[in-house]
Amino acid sequence: MQRFVIRRLGALAVTLLFSSFVIYGAMYLAPGTPESFLVQGRTVSPEVLASIRAQYGLDDPFLLRYWHWLTGVLTGDLGESLTTRQDVASLLASRIPTTVWLTAYAALLIVVFGVVAGVVAGLRGGLLDTAVLLGSSVGFAVPTFFAALLLMSVFSVTLGWFPVFGAGSGFSDRILHLTLPAVALALPAAAVVARITRTAVVEERDTEHVSVALARGVPWRTVARRHIVRNAMLPVTTIVGVNIAALVAGATVVEHAFTLDGVGALLINAVQQKDFAVVQAVALVLVAVFGVVNLVIDVLYAVIDPRVQLGGESA
Amino acid sequence: MSVLELDDVRLAVPHPSGDRTLLRGVSLSVAPGEALGLVGESGSGKSMTLRTVLRTEPRGAHVAGRVLLDGRDVRGLGPAELRRVRAESLAMISQDPRAALNPLLRVSRFLVEGLCDARGDDERTATRRARDLLAQVGIADVDRCMNSYPHQLSGGMLQRVVIAAAVAGSPRLLLADEPTTALDVTTQSEVMAILDEQRRERGMSMIFVTHDLELASAVCDRIAVMYAGEIVEISTPERLHAAPRHPYTRLLLDSRPSLTARAPVLPVIPGRPVAAYEVGGGCAFAGRCPWSEPGCTDGEIPLVRDGDRAVRCAREEELAGELAHATGTEATA
Numbered sequence: 173m174q175r176f177v178i179r180r181l182g183a184l185a186v187t188l189l190f191s192s193f194v195i196y197g198a199m200y201l202a203p204g205t206p207e208s209f210l211v212q213g214r215t216v217s218p219e220v221l222a223s224i225r226a227q228y229g230l231d232d233p234f235l236l237r238y239w240h241w242l243t244g245v246l247t248g249d250l251g252e253s254l255t256t257r258q259d260v261a262s263l264l265a266s267r268i269p270t271t272v273w274l275t276a277y278a279a280l281l282i283v284v285f286g287v288v289a290g291v292v293a294g295l296r297g298g299l300l301d302t303a304v305l306l307g308s309s310v311g312f313a314v315p316t317f318f319a320a321l322l323l324m325s326v327f328s329v330t331l332g333w334f335p336v337f338g339a340g341s342g343f344s345d346r347i348l349h350l351t352l353p354a355v356a357l358a359l360p361a362a363a364v365v366a367r368i369t370r371t372a373v374v375e376e377r378d379t380e381h382v383s384v385a386l387a388r389g390v391p392w393r394t395v396a397r398r399h400i401v402r403n404a405m406l407p408v409t410t411i412v413g414v415n416i417a418a419l420v421a422g423a424t425v426v427e428h429a430f431t432l433d434g435v436g437a438l439l440i441n442a443v444q445q446k447d448f449a450v451v452q453a454v455a456l457v458l459v460a461v462f463g464v465v466n467l468v469i470d471v472l473y474a475v476i477d478p479r480v481q482l483g484g485e486s487a
Numbered sequence: 488m489s490v491l492e493l494d495d496v497r498l499a500v501p502h503p504s505g506d507r508t509l510l511r512g513v514s515l516s517v518a519p520g521e522a523l524g525l526v527g528e529s530g531s532g533k534s535m536t537l538r539t540v541l542r543t544e545p546r547g548a549h550v551a552g553r554v555l556l557d558g559r560d561v562r563g564l565g566p567a568e569l570r571r572v573r574a575e576s577l578a579m580i581s582q583d584p585r586a587a588l589n590p591l592l593r594v595s596r597f598l599v600e601g602l603c604d605a606r607g608d609d610e611r612t613a614t615r616r617a618r619d620l621l622a623q624v625g626i627a628d629v630d631r632c633m634n635s636y637p638h639q640l641s642g643g644m645l646q647r648v649v650i651a652a653a654v655a656g657s658p659r660l661l662l663a664d665e666p667t668t669a670l671d672v673t674t675q676s677e678v679m680a681i682l683d684e685q686r687r688e689r690g691m692s693m694i695f696v697t698h699d700l701e702l703a704s705a706v707c708d709r710i711a712v713m714y715a716g717e718i719v720e721i722s723t724p725e726r727l728h729a730a731p732r733h734p735y736t737r738l739l740l741d742s743r744p745s746l747t748a749r750a751p752v753l754p755v756i757p758g759r760p761v762a763a764y765e766v767g768g769g770c771a772f773a774g775r776c777p778w779s780e781p782g783c784t785d786g787e788i789p790l791v792r793d794g795d796r797a798v799r800c801a802r803e804e805e806l807a808g809e810l811a812h813a814t815g816t817e818a819t820a
């Protein structure tokens with residue numbers, strides 16, 4: 173297990189290195205130059221422009237600039253924002269809590285509503301099953317941005333139950349502020365998870381080992397818990413993991429819609445303003461989070477399934 | 488009193504083109520301590536017969552007739568009583584032990600579960616008993632076996648585990664459905680010997696399902712031959728071999744692989760086995776029977792009892808002499 177985690181972390185480092193190159197390079201392929209943003213449309217003399225280019229090292233060869241940036245990143249120096257002159261690392265640090273709270277909240281909703289609804293639908297069947305199927309179809313079909321607007325207009329504007337914007341401070345205030353954004357963010361993923369959980373449970377219910385356990389007189393509750401739900405969690409773990417990792421990307425839309433000061437909103441602003449340093453740092457963080465979440469899922473999978481051998485060739 | 492008595496058990500499953508009959512009135516009984524062989528070609532309804540006893544028939548199946556376990560009809564039991572009967576009086580050993588165990592749980596859990604969760608024994612007693620049982624079914628390294636996951640054990644080992652679990656609660660009746668068919672040839676006889684020994688030691692009754700008439704003859708006190716969802720002959724192995732009364736039994740005997748000369752191609756009974764739902768009026772075997780006559784397809788042919796044997800053939804008395812002799816080349820394809 174340990175060796176597996178170390179190997180995977182190594183692989184993640186390589187992935188990050190590769191991504192950093194792609195991310196850094198992509199910014200130069202995108203239309204528009206940073207210095208044109210820096211001068212903000214004012215007409216400036218070529219001398220001023222040249223001094224700006226020199227200040228930001230824009231005239232150095234690409235690989236050299238990449239190298240400077242990379243060594244900076246490795247020592248924790250993410251550079252400074254082109255627009256606000258703020259230190260990118262501290263800028264990120266101030267934005268991270270909101271996004272972490274938002275995605276953690278949404279992840280919890282996915283697990284609770286997606287997995288639980290799927291399990292109940294799969295085990296009970298009947299009307300509940302139909303309700304979950306129907307609900308998941310709706311949840312999956314509604315685009316996140318639209319869901320955000322809808323939730324806001326109904327629960328914040330019309331009913332006044334939740335604040336319209338802001339991330340709140342302190343635990344309960346945060347929960348209050350982040351409930352609608354988290355619901356909007358979790359909705360499509362919870363729908364997919366509920367579907368897949370239901371299918372997994374129904375399939376597991378029909379396996380021979382389950383009918384053997386029942387035919388031995390093991391009580392239904394025990395069989396449901398120990399044999400059906402537990403085994404169904406194998407495919408569910410994977411799909412929950414993928415969906416939680418994807419939340420990090422979905423968060424940008426939701427943060428934008430609810431004007432939350434998270435990393436996602438930071439990214440959108442930075443992209444609009446061609447703030448190279450910020451975009452690069454945020455993109456790198458997203459890739460890292462995605463990698464770590466996937467690693468956690470793989471470890472979890474191996475814990476559930478004894479047939480998976482970590483560290484060696486799988487059996 | 489019989490441990491088990493099936494009285495005219497019929498089973499049909501729903502099908503887009505109307506219900507399909509799979510069992511057409513199975514009647515049999517198993518005495519205390521007796522092993523009854525249930526023999527017939529694949530698809531004749533052997534497994535389905537066992538499933539009506541355990542009440543694990545396919546969802547939506549219609550079952551008629553009585554299944555008396557120690558005089559009590561298991562078909563009428565409520566959920567709680569059914570669970571008790573399954574936990575205490577019946578045990579099933581199926582063909583594929585690998586499918587019978589949850590792949591994510593250790594062998595110990597499988598064994599303890601049957602005593603603990605099903606019967607209410609306490610966990611420590613159950614664990615001790617599970618270890619004893621593993622030793623009894625010839626497992627050398629009990630600790631390793633208990634801690635193993637199913638994928639770490641061979642098919643033969645797993646089937647021993649299943650046998651240990653089946654005899655654990657000393658049930659009244661073992662239902663063994665081709666318990667050695669999925670194993671490799673070298674372990675088949677070993678596993679069969681262990682099953683036979685465990686059963687005899689505990690004086691349990693057994694229905695032993697197989698398509699192998701030789702194997703059934705070796706381990707069973709009586710043999711019931713099944714064809715197209717009904718029983719066509721019941722007899723002791725000795726009499727069945729010496730003087731089969733039903734043409735199908737005769738052909739089964741003639742088509743068995745010779746033990747001395749291993750023929751590369753097994754002689755088979757000519758013609759295709761018919762499914763229970765395809766049978767029209769009269770004898771189900773008429774289409775393949777070398778002795779069939781026009782009269783064979785008229786009306787139902789009853790299972791006629793004669794002491795402890797029974798035959799379902801319209802020409803049973805006329806053919807008695809002829810069937811005592813092998814048919815020779817006639818049966819080989």
Ligand SMILES: Nc1ncnc2c1ncn2[C@@H]1O[C@H](COP(=O)(O)OP(=O)(O)O)[C@@H](O)[C@H]1O
Pocket residue numbers: 500509527528529530531532533534535536545762763
């Ligand atoms: N779940 C099921 N639903 C419908 N038909 C089935 C099902 N299982 C088995 N059958 C049919 O029932 C017949 C008897 O099957 P089975 O009892 O398994 O035969 P055997 O054990 O003698 O080989 C076969 O024709 C088979 O196709």
Ligand code: SF4
Pocket residue numbers: 733734735770771772773774776777778779780783788799800801802803
């Ligand atoms: S009834 Fe007729 S067809 Fe059927 S087995 Fe007897 S002889 Fe053959």
Ligand SMILES: [Mg+2]
Pocket residue numbers: 533534535664
């Ligand atoms: Mg079968």
